Amino acid sequence: VWAFATTGVDARTLFEAIAAEAPRRMNEFNSQAMANTVWAFATAGVAARTLFEAIATEALRRINEFNSQEMAITVWAFACA
Secondary structure, three states: OHHHHHHOOOOHHHHHHHHHHHHHHHHHOOHHHHHHHHHHHHHHOOOOHHHHHHHHHHHHHOHHHOOHHHHHHHHHHHHHO
């Protein structure tokens, strides 16, 4: 999704599919993947409340794995989403 967010291509259907599937697979995401995912959704302007809630829960549980850049990206995405 990062690539689609940067190009401005309308990929709403893809974002919606990812938003539906990703919460079930949070255990497969590392801190960079979580940060990049919320960044992409916020940048693309695609609302995904369930996804953001799942990432918030998982990020809180694994906050010690986030470096400063990943934290900043995640906070920015939540503020802008």
